Amino acid sequence: MGIRLEEWRVRRDIEEHLCLALVHCVPFFSQMDDQLLDAICERLVSSLSTQDAYIVREGDPVNEMLFIIRGQRESSTANGGQSSFFNSITLRPGDFCGKELLTWALMPTSSLNLPSSTRTMKMITKVEAFALRAEDLKFVGNQFKRFHSKKLQHAFRYYSHQSRTWGACFIQVAWRRLKR
Numbered sequence: 001m002g003i004r005l006e007e008w009r010v011r012r013d014i015e016e017h018l019c020l021a022l023v024h025c026v027p028f029f030s031q032m033d034d035q036l037l038d039a040i041c042e043r044l045v046s047s048l049s050t051q052d053a054y055i056v057r058e059g060d061p062v063n064e065m066l067f068i069i070r071g072q073r074e075s076s077t078a079n080g081g082q083s084s085f086f087n088s089i090t091l092r093p094g095d096f097c098g099k100e101l102l103t104w105a106l107m108p109t110s111s112l113n114l115p116s117s118t119r120t121m122k123m124i125t126k127v128e129a130f131a132l133r134a135e136d137l138k139f140v141g142n143q144f145k146r147f148h149s150k151k152l153q154h155a156f157r158y159y160s161h162q163s164r165t166w167g168a169c170f171i172q173v174a175w176r177r178l179k180r
C-alpha cells in the first residue's frame with residue numbers, strides 16, 4: 001500500500017514538472033490557482049504525431065488543445081478561403097494550439113458542438129505533445145465556474161476570441177461615429 005502511494009506521488013511530481021510549465025504558457029491558465037492547474041495537469045495525455053501529418057484543417061471541429069514538448073508544426077490560415085489572405089507560423093516546443101476550445105469550454109451556454117478550427121495544422125517534424133481533450137477542458141471549465149474570481153473573469157474576457165471581436169466592433173463603431 002505504501003509503495004503504491006509513493007509511486008503515485010512520484011508520478012504526480014513528474015507530471016507537474018513536465019506539464020505545469022506548458023500549461024502556464026496559456027495566458028488564461030497562468031491566472032488560475034494551483035487546484036485548477038492540478039486538475040488540468042491530471043487530465044493531460046501524451047500525443048505523438050508523424051511528420052507531414054495534418055492534425056486539423058481549417059473549419060474542422062477542434063477536439064483538443066495541444067501543448068508541444070518536442071518538434072515543430074506549421075499553423076496556417078487562408079481566412080476561410082474567402083480572400084487572397086494567407087498567414088503561416090511555426091509552433092515550437094512550449095507553444096500550444098487549440099485555444100478555440102477555451103471560449104467553448106468556459107462559456108456558461110456553450111453548445112454541444114465543438115468550435116471550428118481557424119487554422120490548419122501540419123506537422124513539419126515528428127511532434128510530441130500533451131493533449132487536453134475537449135471533455136476534460138469542459139470539466140475544468142465547470143470547476144472554474146465554481147471557483148470563479150474577478151481576476152479569472154477578467155483574464156477570460158481579455159483572452160476570449162468573442163470578447164476581443166466584440167471589443168474591436170465596438171471601437172470601430174465609436175470611431176465611425178466620431179469621424180461623422
